[in-house]
Amino acid sequence: xxxxxxxxxxxxxxxxxxxxxxxxxxxxxxxxxxxxxxxxxxxxxxxxxxxxxxxxxxxxxxxxxxxxxxxxxxxxxxxxxxxxxxxxxxxxxxxxxxxxxxxxxxxxxxxxxxxxxxxxxxxxxxxxxxxxxxxxxxxxxxxxxxxxxxxxxxxxxxxxxxxxxxxxxxxxxxxxxxxxxxxxxxxxxxxxxxxxxxxxxxxxxxxxxxxxxxxxxxxxxxxxxxxxxxxxxxxxxxxxxxxxxxxxxxxxxxxxxxxxxxxxxxxxxxxxxxxxxxxxxxxxxxxxxxxxxxxxxxxxxxxxxxxxxxxxxxxxxxxxxxxxxxxxxxxxxxxxxxxxxxxxxxxxxxxxxxxxxxxxxxxxxxxxxxxxxxxxxxxxxxxxxxxxxxxxxxxxxxxxxxxxxxxxxxxxxxxxxxxxxxxxxxxxxxxxxxxxxxxxxxxxxxxxxxxxxxxxxxxxxxxxxxxxxxxxxxxxxxxxxxxxxxxxxxxxxxxxxxxxxxxxxxxxxxxxxxxxxxxxxxxxxxxxxxxxxxxxxxxxxxxxxxxxxxxxxxxxxxxxxxxxxxxxxxxx
Numbered sequence: 001x002x003x004x005x006x007x008x009x010x011x012x013x014x015x016x017x018x019x020x021x022x023x024x025x026x027x028x029x030x031x032x033x034x035x036x037x038x039x040x041x042x043x044x045x046x047x048x049x050x051x052x053x054x055x056x057x058x059x060x061x062x063x064x065x066x067x068x069x070x071x072x073x074x075x076x077x078x079x080x081x082x083x084x085x086x087x088x089x090x091x092x093x094x095x096x097x098x099x100x101x102x103x104x105x106x107x108x109x110x111x112x113x114x115x116x117x118x119x120x121x122x123x124x125x126x127x128x129x130x131x132x133x134x135x136x137x138x139x140x141x142x143x144x145x146x147x148x149x150x151x152x153x154x155x156x157x158x159x160x161x162x163x164x165x166x167x168x169x170x171x172x173x174x175x176x177x178x179x180x181x182x183x184x185x186x187x188x189x190x191x192x193x194x195x196x197x198x199x200x201x202x203x204x205x206x207x208x209x210x211x212x213x214x215x216x217x218x219x220x221x222x223x224x225x226x227x228x229x230x231x232x233x234x235x236x237x238x239x240x241x242x243x244x245x246x247x248x249x250x251x252x253x254x255x256x257x258x259x260x261x262x263x264x265x266x267x268x269x270x271x272x273x274x275x276x277x278x279x280x281x282x283x284x285x286x287x288x289x290x291x292x293x294x295x296x297x298x299x300x301x302x303x304x305x306x307x308x309x310x311x312x313x314x315x316x317x318x319x320x321x322x323x324x325x326x327x328x329x330x331x332x333x334x335x336x337x338x339x340x341x342x343x344x345x346x347x348x349x350x351x352x353x354x355x356x357x358x359x360x361x362x363x364x365x366x367x368x369x370x371x372x373x374x375x376x377x378x379x380x381x382x383x384x385x386x387x388x389x390x391x392x393x394x395x396x397x398x399x400x401x402x403x404x405x406x407x408x409x410x411x412x413x414x415x416x417x418x419x420x421x422x423x424x425x426x427x428x429x430x431x432x433x434x435x436x437x438x439x440x441x442x443x444x445x446x447x448x449x450x451x452x453x454x455x456x457x458x459x460x461x462x463x464x465x466x467x468x469x470x471x472x473x474x475x476x477x478x479x480x481x482x483x484x485x486x487x488x489x490x491x492x493x494x495x496x497x498x499x500x501x502x503x504x505x506x507x508x509x510x511x512x513x514x515x516x517x518x519x520x521x522x523x524x525x526x527x528x529x530x531x532x533x534x535x536x537x538x539x540x541x542x543x544x545x546x547x548x549x550x551x552x553x554x555x556x557x558x559x560x561x562x563x564x565x566x567x568x569x570x571x572x
Contacts, residue, residue: 099306183270184241186244224270246403328354505539
């Protein structure tokens with residue numbers, strides 16, 4: 001069950017979806033979510049009760065996860081007994097939660113371009129702040145000329161970028177800002193990254209094999225590898241290195257690309273293996289580690305699993321410490337309002353969920369979306385960045401969009417210091433550039449703009465005013481037969497004189513998902529939304545003006561209950 005909550009900050013609506021009955025959502029997702037066979041993560045309210053519960057339920061603790069805020073125990077369970085043990089432990093008053101050890105993976109790039117496919121136009125002297133790095137002119141996400149997308153097949157939209165050059169006239173970042181890349185590690189010897197890597201001086205100047213700084217981690221010079229349990233987070237995959245380069249590849253060092261931040265301190269936190277996968281256990285260890293070392297931002301281009309209370313708790317601890325948590329929305333082109341994607345869907349105040357847009361200023365075809373659960377769009381298609389072994393490649397995915405936002409927020413923190421998560425989120429969304437292609441696909445229908453963010457410039461939005469919708473009861477309901485017929489093609493036009501904005505309220509609908517649908521359009525028949533599947537009390541996206549056109553279409557196969565529309569909502 002999901003409950004929509006609308007919060008208002010400085011005149012902008014920040015709409016969220018609160019997960020009610022999170023355990024139920026998690027249970028529903030577990031059947032399909034990858035997990036480590038036979039491993040159950042359990043948080044006991046009192047560790048003194050473990051021995052008694054062990055005798056009662058017949059389990060053994062395999063290992064203990066020591067975190068800064070307590071312990072989580074890993075139980076080894078025969079797979080045939082897994083479900084029943086999880087159920088009885090979840091219901092026991094001595095247990096906070098019991099859940100699978102989920103498996104997560106990189107939000108896998110949907111496209112990879114080799115260097116021979118990458119266009120490198122000659123420098124056009126964009127401004128005095130243009131880096132001299134030889135491949136900068138292929139970084140359309142920082143400066144979109146309309147013709148500098150790697151491997152482009154169609155013209156880009158000039159200016160559909162994060163407006164980096166203007167932002168750099170204000171700040172290029174600061175080495176005092178620490179950003180943890182929680183991923184497959186980082187190639188910390190990469191010539192474009194080495195000067196921006198975090199160095200734990202106590203360990204670097206200490207004795208090998210000794211925890212010189214006493215933080216519980218041996219030889220964590222540039223971060224830590226939780227996938228292999230050692231102090232060497234070297235990237236053997238490339239995904240984490242690619243994300244790191246977008247955040248903070250060094251400027252003007254003649255080594256290839258440039259990051260959103262010229263100056264930053266990158267902390268390599270590896271929990272995804274060189275094959276690109278990792279567990280809940282190592283994810284929460286990674287977040288706890290990054291919290292301990294005092295990062296300002298955690299960049300997370302990974303996902304999977306069902307709802308995990310353990311993972312959500314670790315993110316909440318980071319939030320309590322004032323740390324921003326950016327997260328990729330996912331590449332399955334689905335609606336995260338309906339099908340949650342974790343960790344980007346966690347309802348924790350510091351989580352920023354990021355969709356991907358193209359050089360043509362469209363939502364990327366692979367990108368997940370959600371008008372209540374995805375916050376903002378950033379460049380994520382054919383993004384050139386660093387990879388392992390000192391190389392460069394262009395990848396596509398929300399994984400590539402997320403580090404753009406991590407770097408952009410790093411610029412903000414370097415300029416103004418930390419702010420409350422609510423204030424930071426409100427400013428990020430309010431300063432985004434509104435684009436019709438993103439409307440209804442994310443919270444504020446915009447793409448990120450670094451200059452607007454730093455200067456708190458808020459583009460004019462011709463949007464409805466939050467809280468001012470008025471409900472109009474229709475003189476005649478629009479309702480299908482129950483069930484509806486094959487090959488339906490019905491259209492209705494609803495006009496409320498004097499209305500500036502109008503939207504439909506669907507009281508109930510039960511339609512064959514993806515095949516039968518209600519399409520909502522403007523007076524000129526420009527589609528703005530589709531309704532399919534099953535739901536109640538659903539409000540469609542709005543159209544400008546006093547008229548909204550709705551069309552119902554069905555195919556020849558499955559005929560379900562249909563729909564009922566009794567009301568519209570308007571603003572004058």
